[in-house]
Amino acid sequence: MNQVLLKMIADHMFNEETKDKIITKLNENVDIPIIGEGTEEKILEALYETIEAAMKEVLFKDDVEEPAEEPAEEPAEEPVAGEPAE
DSSP: OOHHHHHHHHHHHTSHHHHHHHHHHHHHHOOOTTSOHHHHHHHHHHHHHHHHHHHHHHHTSOSSOOOOOOOOOOOOOOOOTTSOOO
């Protein structure tokens, strides 16, 4: 895919305004009773940043990847007389 287009998509998806909206919405809907809202927010920010990094890796991987070479087939061994064939 066109790298310029991918950059535009990533810039739109992963800007601070979008990050703030997503974290706020998650924080409204996720309640972990034994920790405070501030700690929840920190956890959600860490999760968001991890997801952002993974998504960017996926978006910006090389478009043209070298196809993996298949290993050459080895000739099948002939069974030895008296042994059962596999």
